[in-house]
Amino acid sequence: MVQHNAWGRKLFIALNYSLLAAMSLVCLLPLINVLAVSFSSAAAIEGGKVTLWPVEFTTRAYTFVASKKEFLTSMGISVQRVLLGVVVNMLLTILTAYPLSKEITQLRFRTGYAWIFVFTMLFSGGLIPTYMVVREFGLIDSLWSLVLPGAVPIFNVILMLNFFRNLPKELSESAFIDGAGHWQTLWRIIVPLSMPSIATVTLFTIVGHWNEWFQGLIYMNDPIHYPLASYLQTIVVKLDMTQLNDPTALRFLSELNDRALRAAQIFLGMVPVLCVYPFLQRYFMSGIVLGSVKE
Amino acid sequence: MIRRNWKIELPLHFMLLPGLILVLLFCYGPMAGILIAFQNFIPVKGLFGSEWVGLDHFRYVYGLPETITVFRNTVVIASMKIVAGLIAPLITALLLNEIGKRLFKRTVQTVIYMPHFLSWVIMAGILLDVLSPTTGIVNAVLDWLGVTKVFFLGNADWFPYVLVGTDVLKEFGFGTIVYLAAITGINPALYEAAVLDGANRWKQTLHITLPGIVPIIILLLTLGLGNVLNAGFDQVFNLYSPSVYSTGDILDTYVYRIGLGNGQYGVATAVGLFKSVISFALISISYFLAYRLANYRIF
Numbered sequence: 001m002v003q004h005n006a007w008g009r010k011l012f013i014a015l016n017y018s019l020l021a022a023m024s025l026v027c028l029l030p031l032i033n034v035l036a037v038s039f040s041s042a043a044a045i046e047g048g049k050v051t052l053w054p055v056e057f058t059t060r061a062y063t064f065v066a067s068k069k070e071f072l073t074s075m076g077i078s079v080q081r082v083l084l085g086v087v088v089n090m091l092l093t094i095l096t097a098y099p100l101s102k103e104i105t106q107l108r109f110r111t112g113y114a115w116i117f118v119f120t121m122l123f124s125g126g127l128i129p130t131y132m133v134v135r136e137f138g139l140i141d142s143l144w145s146l147v148l149p150g151a152v153p154i155f156n157v158i159l160m161l162n163f164f165r166n167l168p169k170e171l172s173e174s175a176f177i178d179g180a181g182h183w184q185t186l187w188r189i190i191v192p193l194s195m196p197s198i199a200t201v202t203l204f205t206i207v208g209h210w211n212e213w214f215q216g217l218i219y220m221n222d223p224i225h226y227p228l229a230s231y232l233q234t235i236v237v238k239l240d241m242t243q244l245n246d247p248t249a250l251r252f253l254s255e256l257n258d259r260a261l262r263a264a265q266i267f268l269g270m271v272p273v274l275c276v277y278p279f280l281q282r283y284f285m286s287g288i289v290l291g292s293v294k295e
Numbered sequence: 296m297i298r299r300n301w302k303i304e305l306p307l308h309f310m311l312l313p314g315l316i317l318v319l320l321f322c323y324g325p326m327a328g329i330l331i332a333f334q335n336f337i338p339v340k341g342l343f344g345s346e347w348v349g350l351d352h353f354r355y356v357y358g359l360p361e362t363i364t365v366f367r368n369t370v371v372i373a374s375m376k377i378v379a380g381l382i383a384p385l386i387t388a389l390l391l392n393e394i395g396k397r398l399f400k401r402t403v404q405t406v407i408y409m410p411h412f413l414s415w416v417i418m419a420g421i422l423l424d425v426l427s428p429t430t431g432i433v434n435a436v437l438d439w440l441g442v443t444k445v446f447f448l449g450n451a452d453w454f455p456y457v458l459v460g461t462d463v464l465k466e467f468g469f470g471t472i473v474y475l476a477a478i479t480g481i482n483p484a485l486y487e488a489a490v491l492d493g494a495n496r497w498k499q500t501l502h503i504t505l506p507g508i509v510p511i512i513i514l515l516l517t518l519g520l521g522n523v524l525n526a527g528f529d530q531v532f533n534l535y536s537p538s539v540y541s542t543g544d545i546l547d548t549y550v551y552r553i554g555l556g557n558g559q560y561g562v563a564t565a566v567g568l569f570k571s572v573i574s575f576a577l578i579s580i581s582y583f584l585a586y587r588l589a590n591y592r593i594f
Contacts, residue, residue: 009496016390017399023387024406026464030425033432037424051432096314099307107307113315120318122582123575125325126567127547128554132331132338133324151317182306211414214529218555229416236420237533259424266420273412280412281405 038062038263045259061264071265073224074231077143078210081227085147085209090202092152097160098186121154134219145219146212146227156201163197164190200283203276210272232269236262329571332564352565361549362566368455369545372526375459377519381512383463384470389500391471392478407468415465419533422461423448454539462530473515474508481507514589521578524570546570 032052037045038061039054049055065071096117104110124130130149139145167190175185191198216230223234327342332352334345356362387407394400410418425431426447434444447457485503494502528547535543546566554563585591 012496013393016393020387020390020394020399020403023467024403027407027410027468030421030432034421034424045430048430048435051435092314092317095310099310102307107304113311116315117318120322122578123326124322124571125328126564126571127550128560128564128567129325129328129331130321131555132328132342132560133321135338137320148317149321151321152314157314181303182310186310207412211412211416213414213416214532229414232420233416233533236416237423259430262420263424266417266424269420270413270417274409277409277412281408 034263035267038260038267040260042260061260062268064261065264065268070223070226070231071228071268074226074228077225078228080143081146082206082209084143086202086205088147088151089153089156089205089209090198093156093160093201094186094191094198096152097157097164098182098190100157101161101164117152117154117157131218140219141221141225143225146209146215149215153205156205159201160194160197163194167193196283200280203280203283206276207273207280228269232265236266329564329568331560332568334561336560336564338560348561352561353569356562356565356569361544364541365544365546365549368542369524369526369547372455372458372531372543372545373523375455376462376527377516377522379459379463380466380470381515381519383467385474385508385512387467388471388474388478389504391475392504393496393500404468404471407471409468410465411469413465415527415529415533418461418465419530422534426457448534449536449538451539451542454535454543458527458530458534458543461534462527473511477508477511478504510589514585514591517581517584517588518591520581520584521574523577524574 029052033050036050036052036054039057039059040050041056041058041060044050044055099107100110100114100117102110107113125133134140134145134149137148139148171189171193172185175189180188211229213227213229213233216225216227217233220226220230223231226234330342331345333347333349334342335348336342336345391400391403394403426433428434428444428446428449433447437444445453447453481504485507486499489499489503524546526545526547528545528551531543531545531548532551535548547570550563550567550570553559553566582591
């Protein structure tokens with residue numbers, strides 16, 4: 001009986017390892033396939049020879065993308081957007097989270113303030129009214145339209161305020177005894193102590209702004225103002241929709257090496273995320289757990 | 296000892312001011328814009344110059360045959376996603392928990408968390424390529440296995456399942472984090488006691504690990520209730536096409552098409568309002584239940 005159990009255990013362990021390895025491969029293989037396509041020659045792609053390794057290696061798709069003005073412009077806009085967005089988001093997150101992390105005895109109307117923010121998580125005006133408001137403010141075609149509508153990320157505010165609240169109260173109390181006010185306490189004590197969670201939230205914000213494509217699509221009338229994500233949406237997704245029912249269009253496009261071109265742009269679009277990812281992974285476990293633990 | 300001192304307290308109110316102003320403008324402003332739903336809204340005439348039509352848009356939408364289809368699609372797709380999005384990470388977390396080799400565990404985690412951080416535009420780009428009936432690698436494999444090729448994204452019968460499957464593919468890894476954290480929180484003494492009583496790993500999983508994470512499962516399920524009308528705009532918008540509207544069109548994509556696509560602002564706002572109100576009720580109920588069942592509080 002003991003023998004049987006030991007064998008069963010071994011079998012389970014072997015199966016478990018294979019199963020988890022298979023899951024990882026399912027996540028990884030599509031990416032590798034696309035990457036291989038982006039580095040393969042048009043003829044090899046058309047012949048269906050490309051699976052997980054480039055066939056007839058070429059970087060032509062990448063050199064073509066690098067010379068594409070729209071791609072480079074939109075990438076520049078994405079960089080600007082990430083910089084501006086992260087500064088605005090983080091500043092507002094910290095400024096909003098700190099007062100709300102105080103007790104009602106220290107901040108009058110705390111419950112009222114908190115509800116004003118939380119209510120926006122429960123109810124929203126919807127797509128069309130939001131669009132009209134952005135339009136009314138004259139933000140169409142402006143970089144601010146990508147930053148201001150989501151300037152206060154309520155979820156992050158809650159994450160930060162829970163973190164602030166779990167810091168030892170004695171620290172800010174001693175700062176007050178030394179004559180510091182709220183501003184000094186926030187910037188000199190609270191923020192430096194919260195660097196790990198601020199770093200986590202910042203990384204999430206960077207990825208969020210880099211990936212966000214819908215606002216660019218609706219708030220920019222002129223495609224010249226598209227950030228990279230929106231630009232990719234129009235070329236990667238729309239093209240394919242037209243060719244779905246039309247075999248002739250498909251043929252014509254693949255002679256232009258369209259699949260490799262799209263694959264190259266998809267890959268370039270996710271490079272920044274892949275670069276940030278290792279840092280994110282190191283932080284986010286602790287960050288998420290910290291934020292979710294409540295007394 | 297409550298010392299109320301305006302001079303000390305005032306900076307806190309100042310800190311809140313910028314956030315309050317922006318939220319009032321860009322979150323509460325649009326809530327006032329809901330009035331568009333009761334108007335024949337013409338942008339140049341503005342909110343106060345447009346003609347009022349009462350409930351006409353709601354009656355019109357109610358009479359449209361698409362409305363019921365879109366509503367049904369939304370609920371069906373979202374519900375399937377909630378259930379699949381609960382079970383897949385749970386099983387994965389339990390399996391990961393049985394892995395002894397740290398390096399292997401970490402590698403698997405790194406790989407399966409990653410898709411969460413890719414946008415649906417990137418994912419759609421990859422999926423359109425991989426699932427293509429003519430050039431896609433998935434169909435090439437199916438062909439090689441002797442199975443008939445499937446037009447995954449163009450076939451209305453397949454489409455909802457493709458949505459659920461790809462959503463699970465993107466999020467199941469990230470979803471394990473919550474469960475793994477919950478498993479870590481289980482008291483090790485329970486396992487030691489079980490071993491003394493002769494329980495093997497399987498029995499330990501069944502009688503200690505699973506009951507230990509039941510609270511988090513209940514919590515996630517109740518919070519999921521608030522998402523019954525969120526079938527995932529980003530995903531559907533990037534993957535669907537007119538040939539799968541019958542099973543794949545959801546409220547959010549519908550609002551987008553009739554509103555920003557066709558310029559029927561009033562009608563689109565009406566549909567959006569309908570969604571917002573039901574969602575508001577569902578989220579409120581789910582938070583209330585989560586509070587009662589799991590003592591969960593937002594802040």
